[in-house]
Amino acid sequence: MSDGELVLAALNGQGSAYEELVHRWTARVLAVCHAKVRRADVAEDLAQETLMRGFVALKALSDPEKFGAWLHGIAIRTCLDWLKARARKQVPFSSLGGETGPDGLFPAPGDGAAAALEKDDERREILSEVERLPEDLRKVIMLFYYEDSSYREMAHVLGVSPATINARLTKARDLLRRRMSAARR
Amino acid sequence: MSCEEVSNLISAELDGELLPEDRPALEAHLAVCVACRSVLEAFRLQDGELRRSFAPRRRAAQDLARSVVARLRSRGPGGRLGTVVLQLSTAAAGFALALLLFRPWERGPDRTPHSPPIVAVKEAPAGTPKAHSTVSAPIPMATLTLAMGMIEVLPPGEREWKAAPAGGPIDAGTRVRTGPEALCEFRTADGSAVRLNVATEVAFLSERRLDLARGQVLSTVAHAPTRFEVTVPEATVAALGTEFDLQLRGDETQLIVVEGSTLVSGKTGNEIVHRGQRATIGRGAVKKRDEYDIILATSWVHKILARKRESSPEVAKRLEHLLAAIGKAKMEELSEREVLELGESCVKPLVSFVRSGLSRTDKNRREKAAALVATLAGRGEVPGSAIEDIIQLLVDEDRNVRFHAAVALERSTRETQGHAAEKWRTDERAEQDEAYRKWISWWALHRAEYERTRLKT
Numbered sequence: 098m099s100d101g102e103l104v105l106a107a108l109n110g111q112g113s114a115y116e117e118l119v120h121r122w123t124a125r126v127l128a129v130c131h132a133k134v135r136r137a138d139v140a141e142d143l144a145q146e147t148l149m150r151g152f153v154a155l156k157a158l159s160d161p162e163k164f165g166a167w168l169h170g171i172a173i174r175t176c177l178d179w180l181k182a183r184a185r186k187q188v189p190f191s192s193l194g195g196e197t198g199p200d201g202l203f204p205a206p207g208d209g210a211a212a213a214l215e216k217d218d219e220r221r222e223i224l225s226e227v228e229r230l231p232e233d234l235r236k237v238i239m240l241f242y243y244e245d246s247s248y249r250e251m252a253h254v255l256g257v258s259p260a261t262i263n264a265r266l267t268k269a270r271d272l273l274r275r276r277m278s279a280a281r282r
Numbered sequence: 283m284s285c286e287e288v289s290n291l292i293s294a295e296l297d298g299e300l301l302p303e304d305r306p307a308l309e310a311h312l313a314v315c316v317a318c319r320s321v322l323e324a325f326r327l328q329d330g331e332l333r334r335s336f337a338p339r340r341r342a343a344q345d346l347a348r349s350v351v352a353r354l355r356s357r358g359p360g361g362r363l364g365t366v367v368l369q370l371s372t373a374a375a376g377f378a379l380a381l382l383l384f385r386p387w388e389r390g391p392d393r394t395p396h397s398p399p400i401v402a403v404k405e406a407p408a409g410t411p412k413a414h415s416t417v418s419a420p421i422p423m424a425t426l427t428l429a430m431g432m433i434e435v436l437p438p439g440e441r442e443w444k445a446a447p448a449g450g451p452i453d454a455g456t457r458v459r460t461g462p463e464a465l466c467e468f469r470t471a472d473g474s475a476v477r478l479n480v481a482t483e484v485a486f487l488s489e490r491r492l493d494l495a496r497g498q499v500l501s502t503v504a505h506a507p508t509r510f511e512v513t514v515p516e517a518t519v520a521a522l523g524t525e526f527d528l529q530l531r532g533d534e535t536q537l538i539v540v541e542g543s544t545l546v547s548g549k550t551g552n553e554i555v556h557r558g559q560r561a562t563i564g565r566g567a568v569k570k571r572d573e574y575d576i577i578l579a580t581s582w583v584h585k586i587l588a589r590k591r592e593s594s595p596e597v598a599k600r601l602e603h604l605l606a607a608i609g610k611a612k613m614e615e616l617s618e619r620e621v622l623e624l625g626e627s628c629v630k631p632l633v634s635f636v637r638s639g640l641s642r643t644d645k646n647r648r649e650k651a652a653a654l655v656a657t658l659a660g661r662g663e664v665p666g667s668a669i670e671d672i673i674q675l676l677v678d679e680d681r682n683v684r685f686h687a688a689v690a691l692e693r694s695t696r697e698t699q700g701h702a703a704e705k706w707r708t709d710e711r712a713e714q715d716e717a718y719r720k721w722i723s724w725w726a727l728h729r730a731e732y733e734r735t736r737l738k739t
Contacts, residue, residue, distance in 0.1 A: 105554070110542075111505075124347075141342060160553060223332060270293060274328055
């Protein structure tokens with residue numbers, strides 16, 4: 098069934114229909130949230146919040162075939178709410194995760210880079226670099242690698258053309274390549 | 283081609299998105315450009331690193347999906363999408379409880395079915411050994427279950443319209459039309475109800491596809507995996523288990539969604555119209571929509587429901603809505619009229635509502651409900667089986683309820699037990715108790731007679 102048909106079925110009381118939508122869209126929602134807030138742990142909570150908000154507000158969706166783009170909008174708003182709330186708080190350094198720097202958003206330059214790179218460190222390093230990319234570039238990287246989304250699928254979610262997706266992925270890869278090379282020298 | 287353009291093609295190649303027509307240009311450039319070959323190799327290595335780095339994130343996404351599903355399921359039936367939180371007044375809540383307790387739609391021995399039975403499977407001819415019986419007629423696509431006035435059909439391949447027999451099967455491709463004063467109801471094999479208003483023509487394309495050529499049709503759709511669709515000029519209205527009304531008005535179609543949601547598909551795209559909304563469809567698109575009283579807007583179907591002579595969940599739902607509207611100044615007169623239109627089928631629910639303990643705090647609605655019973659009695663719409671319950675209203679605390687009950691009994695039975703209706707409005711309880719005991723004795727003697735017949739004044 099298409100997303101639109103699942104939406105209709107869900108609106109008419111078939112609970113399994115929304116569950117199917119959850120399975121289809123969780124990875125992409127998580128990618129969008131991760132790209133927005135640049136923290137994987139927080140992104141999971143925000144993605145769950147997004148999917149629940151989508152469930153409650155499904156009746157407000159006017160075109161069922163645009164479910165993905167609509168859910169993307171909810172994800173962005175959910176993340177912005179979190180970012181605003183976080184900006185108001187005074188967060189002590191001790192509560193920040195190992196991947197993040199003093200301000201909680203940007204990894205401190207060189208964190209993990211000076212140490213010998215184990216597999217986990219390598220993974221953390223490249224993820225940190227992805228999290229440092231400009232927002233429009235890190236979003237496409239995360240959408241692609243969270244789920245192997247096609248250009249067309251990503252274009253649908255982000256509201257741009259497949260050619261734009263291609264260009265952004267290329268630019269993201271190029272920037273990652275240069276930064277990783279610089280970090281490893 | 284520049285190296286910047288080629289780098290885009292390199293990305294597309296890595297991602298499995300390279301267009302066939304771009305491959306020759308990419309290969310030709312890579313053959314002569316060392317820098318781009320380095321980029322290809324670097325992107326390939328980086329792609330592998332990224333995939334390995336994101337593998338735990340993918341697993342996290344799968345775990346998250348399972349977690350969300352578990353959370354959705356833990357919400358229980360109350361979390362079901364589309365469930366309308368019914369904000370009933372106390373009186374309406376009492377009515378709903380009365381319905382649940384009373385279950386007026388359950389057929390009792392005193393009720394006889396009015397509608398023709400739905401044709402299912404024919405019995406094998408007498409004498410045919412069961413083991414060799416092959417005479418099982420297929421379940422028809424649809425059956426005419428109620429006809430009020432002239433209903434005509436045009437089966438596929440035929441040229442002449444002919445009268446539709448009640449209970450007659452409908453095959454795919456049959457066109458059906460109602461006369462200027464006729465209404466009818468069809469039941470499809472999947473249990474959906476299709477009701478046609480006057481001057482309506484519909485084609486049954488299949489069990490779950492109709493074409494509305496003119497007039498008005500109300501569809502109450504059974505849940506099924508396939509969509510139920512009605513085509514109108516330049517659009518299709520589809521549902522998956524819902525109730526909706528469509529009426530052609532000149533170049534436009536009016537859609538009213540009574541339950542669930544519908545999808546309107548036309549040239550310009552798709553739109554969902556939800557329960558409680560009225561939409562105008564024109565040139566393949568929803569031109570405007572507003573919130574509308576869906577029960578009153580589809581009240582034309584009450585004539586059909588009233589003919590069923592027995593309550594049903596559908597009647598109960600409509601009655602509940604109308605009773606809730608009574609008391610709201612603008613809606614009162616209109617709603618009362620529609621309750622009366624429901625006729626005999628709503629007498630017992632009305633009486634149950636008055637007797638329900640939860641309605642006790644809503645004096646106005648209780649009195650209105652009792653007055654409606656009296657009015658229905660004046661029209662000969664009180665079934666014999668309701669008499670005993672109306673007698674019990676004679677001992678109600680509310681004097682107006684007692685009065686209306688006495689009026690209803692007098693109109694239905696031509697009896698007063700020596701105590702005129704107006705006297706039930708006084709506080710002379712001793713006389714009223716005496717009259718009540720007489721009614722009880724009278725009922726014991728005449729019960730069998732009244733429960734078998736429909737009362738007429």
